[in-house]
Amino acid sequence: MSFNNQITSEEETLRQKEIMERLKERIANISKELGRPLTYCSICFGCQMNAKDSEKLEGILETIGYVRTDSEDCDFLIMNTCTVRENANLRVYGRLGQLKKYKKKNPHMMIALCGCMMQESLVVEKIKESYRHVDIIFGTHNVFKLAELIETKLDTKGMVIDIWEGTSEIVEDLPSDRKYSFKCGVNIMYGCNNFCSYCIVPYVRGRERSRKPEDIIKEIKELVADGVVEIMLLGQNVNSYGKTLEPKVSFAKLLEMIEEIEGLKRIRFMTSHPKDLSDELIEVMANSKKICKHLHLPVQSGSSKVLKDMNRSYTKEDYLTLVDKIKTAIPDISLTTDIIVGFPTETEEDFMETLDVVKRVRYDSAFTFIYSKRTGTPAANMEFASTDEQIKERFDLLLNEVQNIAKETCARFEGTTQEVLVEGVNEQDASLVTGRLSNNLLVHFPGTSDMIGKFMEVKLKESKGFYYLGETV
Ligand code: SAH
Numbered sequence: 458m459s460f461n462n463q464i465t466s467e468e469e470t471l472r473q474k475e476i477m478e479r480l481k482e483r484i485a486n487i488s489k490e491l492g493r494p495l496t497y498c499s500i501c502f503g504c505q506m507n508a509k510d511s512e513k514l515e516g517i518l519e520t521i522g523y524v525r526t527d528s529e530d531c532d533f534l535i536m537n538t539c540t541v542r543e544n545a546n547l548r549v550y551g552r553l554g555q556l557k558k559y560k561k562k563n564p565h566m567m568i569a570l571c572g573c574m575m576q577e578s579l580v581v582e583k584i585k586e587s588y589r590h591v592d593i594i595f596g597t598h599n600v601f602k603l604a605e606l607i608e609t610k611l612d613t614k615g616m617v618i619d620i621w622e623g624t625s626e627i628v629e630d631l632p633s634d635r636k637y638s639f640k641c642g643v644n645i646m647y648g649c650n651n652f653c654s655y656c657i658v659p660y661v662r663g664r665e666r667s668r669k670p671e672d673i674i675k676e677i678k679e680l681v682a683d684g685v686v687e688i689m690l691l692g693q694n695v696n697s698y699g700k701t702l703e704p705k706v707s708f709a710k711l712l713e714m715i716e717e718i719e720g721l722k723r724i725r726f727m728t729s730h731p732k733d734l735s736d737e738l739i740e741v742m743a744n745s746k747k748i749c750k751h752l753h754l755p756v757q758s759g760s761s762k763v764l765k766d767m768n769r770s771y772t773k774e775d776y777l778t779l780v781d782k783i784k785t786a787i788p789d790i791s792l793t794t795d796i797i798v799g800f801p802t803e804t805e806e807d808f809m810e811t812l813d814v815v816k817r818v819r820y821d822s823a824f825t826f827i828y829s830k831r832t833g834t835p836a837a838n839m840e841f842a843s844t845d846e847q848i849k850e851r852f853d854l855l856l857n858e859v860q861n862i863a864k865e866t867c868a869r870f871e872g873t874t875q876e877v878l879v880e881g882v883n884e885q886d887a888s889l890v891t892g893r894l895s896n897n898l899l900v901h902f903p904g905t906s907d908m909i910g911k912f913m914e915v916k917l918k919e920s921k922g923f924y925y926l927g928e929t930v
């Protein structure tokens with residue numbers, strides 16, 4: 458492993474662009490020999506951060522001449538991995554096994570693995586030993602290097618492995634292949650410094666680094682000029698944005714700067730850690746015309762004891778007070794959350810506290826997870842206070858409660874007319890289009906594909922629990 462911060466980000470961008478130029482020629486030559494274009498297939502697991510990284514990887518692959526396919530029977534397969542829970546890892550190994558047959562058939566095929574799982578040395582050892590058909594392995598800190606790694610692979614025989622333990626560099630201005638023409642994720646920070654005791658992310662994504670406001674604003678302005686109307690600002694804890702910058706800039710200030718960008722219509726962000734959510738941010742949100750009325754505010758547990766063991770730095774009461782403050786300042790806000798059931802020290806009483814929070818806050822939706830032990834985190838050494846059966850029972854109970862409440866909460870806008878950004882034609886019924894409300898809920902209504910990327914006024918006629926049926930007015 459290496460810790461690389463010798464060169465500046467501008468030099469690195471130029472260097473990578475030169476490599477891409479060289480590779481473009483080489484790929485074109487191989488393609489000529491074969492008499493067909495070379496194809497790539499991109500698979501992405503995990504969170505929005507990974508999705509954004511995959512767009513960057515796809516941008517590089519398109520630039521050097523690969524053509525996208527959904528089939529794993531391709532010339533370049535890249536799998537961006539997640540390791541937040543054990544089952545995320547198992548899925549990757551399963552998929553890898555299946556790829557062997559394509560590789561046997563196609564001598565030109567390259568398989569690349571990257572992302573959070575690759576930052577764990579045990580994983581890389583296992584792949585080196587048991588999955589010899591993998592060609593390239595890299596991690597979360599050097600996504601921008603893909604072209605260089607492909608070039609190295611073309612010139613060498615063995616597996617190319619390049620994992621960095623950390624980085625202080627942020628390499629700007631490389632290509633990115635956007636999934637939607639009208640909306641886009643924008644990284645505002647990388648890494649995490651919170652070390653919640655169950656979580657592997659700080660170990661695989663490194664220390665918190667914020668992008669400079671001017672770089673973020675430049676990127677958003679370019680996106681808007683290119684047709685983007687909605688952006689999602691991305692970070693593991695956006696509320697601590699700017700703390701490492703000189704001079705410091707708060708997240709609320711950054712939002713105010715972004716709000717000024719002409720042509721940009723909607724601003725979303727993810728994720729907010731309750732401990733760092735400032736009054737300033739609530740005020741900016743309440744007064745903003747562009748920031749969406751949606752806040753993802755992971756609670757993780759309702760028990761102050763468990764929250765302490767989780768190293769979350771807030772109590773149940775702190776969280777509920779914060780929710781009250783937000784709801785008072787922004788009455789039509791939609792709140793969503795993440796909850797972990799079965800953290801090692803969680804007892805039946807602790808779980809009842811979680812249920813109590815769910816009943817009091819009444820989330821629009823909640824992602825519920827069963828605790829998964831991650832080796833290397835502090836919680837991995839804690840004794841379990843409950844059995845697997847008890848945890849499973851709690852999980853089912855919670856899911857049921859969350860869904861019942863969400864159904865009622867989501868219905869509260871029934872009968873109103875709202876602005877909807879159309880995202881696509883409905884997958885089940887082509888006479889309908891699907892759009893998103895400011896609060897993140899989906900609406901299906903009669904429409905045509907030319908509405909995609911446009912804002913429509915839609916009457917929400919009927920709530921179906923997690924989505925609405927509507928019609929344009
Ligand atoms: N940075 C975000 C969350 C990133 S991970 C935040 O702090 O809110 C997304 C979610 O996965 C977390 O909110 C948590 O609920 C869940 N998670 C993380 N580690 C987990 C583990 N070891 N077991 C089960 N769920 C976990």
Ligand code: SF4
Nearest residue numbers: 649651652653656658
């Ligand atoms: Fe993980 Fe906590 Fe960081 Fe979120 S804030 S990524 S849960 S350590």
Ligand code: F3S
Nearest residue numbers: 503504539540541573
């Ligand atoms: Fe998974 Fe990495 Fe995101 S572990 S949840 S892809 S930061």
